[in-house]
Amino acid sequence: MSDSSPARPSVPVLDVWCELQCPDCRTALDDVRALRARYGDRLEVRLRHFPLEKHKHSFAAAQAAEEALVQGRGWEYVEAVLARVAELDRAGESVLVQTARELGLDAEEFDTALIDGRHILVVDADHAEGKAIGVTGTPTYVVGGERLDGGKSQEGLRERIEGIVDRLLAGQGG
Numbered sequence: 183m184s185d186s187s188p189a190r191p192s193v194p195v196l197d198v199w200c201e202l203q204c205p206d207c208r209t210a211l212d213d214v215r216a217l218r219a220r221y222g223d224r225l226e227v228r229l230r231h232f233p234l235e236k237h238k239h240s241f242a243a244a245q246a247a248e249e250a251l252v253q254g255r256g257w258e259y260v261e262a263v264l265a266r267v268a269e270l271d272r273a274g275e276s277v278l279v280q281t282a283r284e285l286g287l288d289a290e291e292f293d294t295a296l297i298d299g300r301h302i303l304v305v306d307a308d309h310a311e312g313k314a315i316g317v318t319g320t321p322t323y324v325v326g327g328e329r330l331d332g333g334k335s336q337e338g339l340r341e342r343i344e345g346i347v348d349r350l351l352a353g354q355g356g
Contacts, residue, residue: 191239192228192354193223193224193225194224194225194226194325194326194346194347194350194351195225195226195228195325196217196225196226196227196228196286196323196324196325196343197230197316197323197324197325197348198210198214198227198228198229198230198321198322198323199230199231199308199312199320199322199323200229200230200231200232200234200260200320200321201231201232201233201234201237201240201243201244202240202243202244202260202263202264202267202270203233203234203237203238203239203240203246203267203270204234204237204240204267204320204321205241205267206319206320206332206333207264207320207321208264208265208267208320209266209336210321210336210339211261211290212306212333213332213336213339213340213343214227215261215308216340217340217343217344217347220301220344221305221347222299224351225347227253227259229247229250229256230308230311230312231244231247231261231304231305231309231312232306232308232310232312232318232320232322233285233320234308234310234316234319235303237256237271238274239270239271239274239275239277239278242272242275243263243278243298244301244305244308245296245299245300245305246259246263246279246281246282246292246293246296246301247259247263248301248304248305248315249282249291249292249295249296249300249301250282250287250292251283253282253287253288253291254347255285255287258285259281259285259287259336262281262284262285263277263278263281266281278292278296279292279293279296286346292301316329317329318331318333319331319333320332320333321323321333321336323339323343325343325346325347325350326346326349326350327348328346330342330343
């Protein structure tokens with residue numbers, strides 16, 4: 183998920199390669215929340231899109247997440263969609279628009295964005311970058327130049343990420 187907020191002082195970046203129809207990404211959300219709570223502004227957590235072909239609605243969900251970011255509620259929307267993975271599997275893209283409506287976002291604009299494809303380039307660029315660095319499944323984390331695959335198991339990953347971030351912050355006097 184691209185971030186158009188004002189430039190921040192250099193802080194470690196955690197890229198979370200995710201897709202919004204992935205049950206493992208839903209499970210990983212607790213770790214992502216904990217990391218965001220622990221580090222706050224000392225760690226930039228970025229959602230990166232990696233829609234998988236096996237999930238029919240994941241590409242549309244990634245585009246919808248970008249629209250939510252434009253409307254100022256990116257992470258909130260991502261969390262809400264991940265909470266509805268099974269419903270998205272069954273009901274399809276209408277869940278994406280309904281979730282936007284329930285969060286008070288401009289649902290008509292979501293619908294239009296999914297039709298006109300205005301966020302396709304961002305999603306495609308994320309996916310291509312993920313493939314280029316060896317992402318094969320979701321969730322995958324990249325922090326401090328290290329890639330950690332959460333698709334097999336989340337066990338111990340948060341602690342490993344915290345160790346890397348703590349080392350990076352200590353290295354910059356943070």
